[in-house]
Amino acid sequence: MTKKVYLDHAHLLHLLKAMIRIRHFEAKCVELYQAQKILGFLHLYDGEEAVSVGVMEALTPEDAIIATYREHGQALARGVDPKCLMAEMMGKLNGCCRGRGGSMHFFDRKRRFYGGNAIVGGGLPLALGVALADKMQRRSAVTACFFGEGAVDEGEFHETLNLAKLWRLPILFVCENNLYSMGMAVERAEADIDFVHKASGYRVAGEKVDGMDVVAVESAARNAIDRIRSENDPYFLECRTYRFRAHSMFDAQLYRSKEEVEAWRKKGPILRFQTWLEANRLIKPEEIAAMEKEIDFEIAEAVAYAEAGGLEPISELERFVTMDEVPA
Amino acid sequence: MNAPEPTFTPNRMTYREACKQALREALLSDPRVFLMGEDIGRYGGCYAVTKGLLEEFGEERIRDTPLSESAFVGAGVGAAMAGMRPIVEIMTVNFSLLALDQILNNAVTIPHMSGGQFAIPLVIRMATGGGRRVAAQHSRSLEGWYAHIPGLRVLTPATVEDARFMLKSALADPNPVIIFEHVMLYNMEGDFPSDMKEVDIARAKVHRAGRDVSLITYGGSLFKALQAADALSSEGIDAEVIDLRTLRPLDTKTIIDSVARTRRCVIIDEGWRSGSISAEVGMRIAEEAFFELDAPLRRVCSREAPIPYAAHLEDACLPQAATIVAVARELVRPS
Ligand SMILES: Cc1ncc(C[n+]2csc(CCOP(=O)(O)OP(=O)(O)O)c2C)c(N)n1
Ligand SMILES: [Mg+2]
Numbered sequence: 001m002t003k004k005v006y007l008d009h010a011h012l013l014h015l016l017k018a019m020i021r022i023r024h025f026e027a028k029c030v031e032l033y034q035a036q037k038i039l040g041f042l043h044l045y046d047g048e049e050a051v052s053v054g055v056m057e058a059l060t061p062e063d064a065i066i067a068t069y070r071e072h073g074q075a076l077a078r079g080v081d082p083k084c085l086m087a088e089m090m091g092k093l094n095g096c097c098r099g100r101g102g103s104m105h106f107f108d109r110k111r112r113f114y115g116g117n118a119i120v121g122g123g124l125p126l127a128l129g130v131a132l133a134d135k136m137q138r139r140s141a142v143t144a145c146f147f148g149e150g151a152v153d154e155g156e157f158h159e160t161l162n163l164a165k166l167w168r169l170p171i172l173f174v175c176e177n178n179l180y181s182m183g184m185a186v187e188r189a190e191a192d193i194d195f196v197h198k199a200s201g202y203r204v205a206g207e208k209v210d211g212m213d214v215v216a217v218e219s220a221a222r223n224a225i226d227r228i229r230s231e232n233d234p235y236f237l238e239c240r241t242y243r244f245r246a247h248s249m250f251d252a253q254l255y256r257s258k259e260e261v262e263a264w265r266k267k268g269p270i271l272r273f274q275t276w277l278e279a280n281r282l283i284k285p286e287e288i289a290a291m292e293k294e295i296d297f298e299i300a301e302a303v304a305y306a307e308a309g310g311l312e313p314i315s316e317l318e319r320f321v322t323m324d325e326v327p328a
Numbered sequence: 329m330n331a332p333e334p335t336f337t338p339n340r341m342t343y344r345e346a347c348k349q350a351l352r353e354a355l356l357s358d359p360r361v362f363l364m365g366e367d368i369g370r371y372g373g374c375y376a377v378t379k380g381l382l383e384e385f386g387e388e389r390i391r392d393t394p395l396s397e398s399a400f401v402g403a404g405v406g407a408a409m410a411g412m413r414p415i416v417e418i419m420t421v422n423f424s425l426l427a428l429d430q431i432l433n434n435a436v437t438i439p440h441m442s443g444g445q446f447a448i449p450l451v452i453r454m455a456t457g458g459g460r461r462v463a464a465q466h467s468r469s470l471e472g473w474y475a476h477i478p479g480l481r482v483l484t485p486a487t488v489e490d491a492r493f494m495l496k497s498a499l500a501d502p503n504p505v506i507i508f509e510h511v512m513l514y515n516m517e518g519d520f521p522s523d524m525k526e527v528d529i530a531r532a533k534v535h536r537a538g539r540d541v542s543l544i545t546y547g548g549s550l551f552k553a554l555q556a557a558d559a560l561s562s563e564g565i566d567a568e569v570i571d572l573r574t575l576r577p578l579d580t581k582t583i584i585d586s587v588a589r590t591r592r593c594v595i596i597d598e599g600w601r602s603g604s605i606s607a608e609v610g611m612r613i614a615e616e617a618f619f620e621l622d623a624p625l626r627r628v629c630s631r632e633a634p635i636p637y638a639a640h641l642e643d644a645c646l647p648q649a650a651t652i653v654a655v656a657r658e659l660v661r662p663s
Contacts, residue, residue: 066406107438119433119434125401125402125430125434126402126405127406128403129403137406137411137412155647163393163394319572322439327446327500
């Protein structure tokens with residue numbers, strides 16, 4: 001029985017807005033990167049927005065999230081304040097992690113956002129622990145664990161799926177299969193590219209979903225979460241998606257053709273959803289314009305907040321290397 | 329096969345029993361505490377430390393794990409972030425290399441990198457050290473490596489008293505703590521004052537006071553150093569023996585105070601010499617007490633080779649009392 005997503009007008013607008021927010025936020029990040037206000041690595045989520053937006057719709061505030069270094073989308077869709085995110089990217093003290101993590105390491109304790117992790121596969125074991133802690137403390141929360149298909153190459157993926165099933169932990173594994181890990185095409189890295197089949201090797205149930213279709217992702221995630229809660233079991237969702245831009249900011253993209261990227265762009269999640277809404281007269285052009293204006297205003301505010309932010313004093317550099325107490 | 333369990337007074341026991349009592353006390357006093365590791369439940373622990381705990385506390389709190397060091401150590405990190413107080417056992421330090429990513433990249437990094445949003449109150453226990461004729465892959469002493477890492481507390485209980493009480497301090501610490509139990513100590517018996525409730529892990533301990541030379545060590549080498557001190561005393565050399573107890577953060581003050589008194593120092597470390605904790609101790613003395621010294625700093629470390637199986641070769645690899653005696657004697661009475 002698949003659950004229908006209740007597509008009222010407000011919800012449709014909300015989904016579109018959440019995706020456009022991520023897209024515009026990142027477009028601003030690129031500008032700031034070029035202006036050298038954002039430094040280091042910057043992994044854009046351009047093309048993959050439907051995945052985090054769709055999944056996040058199915059989660060409650062009690063649920064937990066674990067993400068990768070490509071986590072701008074997850075953080076924004078989870079409702080982490082764009083101001084703190086932008087400030088974090090710019091290395092400011094008013095950033096979500098005081099400017100210590102940057103683009104790859106957003107954390108937000110209040111939203112149970114357990115981090116962007118820059119070790120491929122490194123977040124998966126953490127998901128076990130968070131889910132185990134919830135289970136042992138008799139909380140009904142689910143942990144959504146996002147990772148790229150490259151993480152499936154790592155041993156930690158296999159150890160984690162096995163333990164999740166063995167201990168019947170409430171984890172939603174979200175594999176963002178964008179077909180490449182850096183320049184490594186999935187079929188050149190994995191002997192079996194049927195990830196749902198792989199998960200079933202650990203007796204973790206799962207399904208493949210079109211990660212370019214936000215409604216399909218939301219629907220699949222809602223069903224998955226219901227199933228996790230009712231059957232007390234992990235679930236595996238493979239979201240088929242595509243990264244439109246470079247892996248990070250330094251990438252000549254020698255491993256794929258422009259035509260391939262263009263073909264995928266035509267299937268882009270925002271383009272596709274917006275076109276569908278327009279064709280079915282579910283949204284008015286002025287609604288889109290108003291939405292974009294609001295988003296751009298939000299982002300301008302975020303940039304202003306970040307620009308105004310101070311720098312963490314060097315004297316605080318060693319603060320929190322060890323903690324004085326466990327935060328309440 | 330099974331020898332009857334020896335019975336001891338409440339404050340006299342083996343090191344193994346002390347470790348177990350510490351775990352029992354932790355499980356009884358805090359419902360957030362649970363144990364995870366390979367063969368800690370039905371098997372009773374590869375060094376029999378956790379024997380009986382499964383029966384007493386049940387499967388939810390005494391969790392046998394598959395052979396997935398990275399996954400279950402990472403699970404410990406995640407559980408600590410989400411409100412639990414996990415105690416993870418890795419059979420031996422040799423296998424901890426498969427979990428190094430979780431220890432270094434997550435456990436000790438997230439508190440700082442998240443701007444102090446998360447603490448990781450995780451305790452990891454593991455056996456360390458050589459001497460059991462089990463060849464290179466089971467005999468390493470890597471506690472010095474771990475002591476390199478900011479954010480980690482590294483405890484090396486060498487006495488029954490420390491085995492019994494260091495865990496309590498480790499659990500009170502909001503940071504990741506690794507406890508290294510030397511494999512040669514589990515059968516050792518010892519006692520402690522019957523009214524003892526806790527130990528101070530911030531201080532190194534002067535086990536034996538002396539005037540002529542400081543023997544600075546930790547873990548399994550402590551007893552070799554004490555043996556060496558006895559032998560030296562019969563030659564009229566009065567050695568002081570210091571047990572570092574905590575390799576990170578180091579109690580530099582106790583070290584410096586001792587060396588300032590004796591003016592000579594031998595550091596004994598079962599790790600390899602290059603880049604070792606003994607190098608760190610020596611450098612701190614050089615930085616802070618150079619002008620107190622009457623003789624060059626000396627070290628007795630493991631030979632720089634994988635530890636072989638054959639008994640004579642293994643013995644030659646590890647620090648031994650006789651070597652300590654020879655090195656100390658040469659310092660005090662140069663030939
Ligand atoms: C353990 C580890 N190995 C290598 C890297 C370098 N690296 C960073 S991202 C990446 C590709 C990962 O691809 P995937 O998991 O598919 O995620 P995507 O970037 O496609 O979102 C690699 C190899 C790393 N960060 N961690
Ligand atoms: Mg990928």
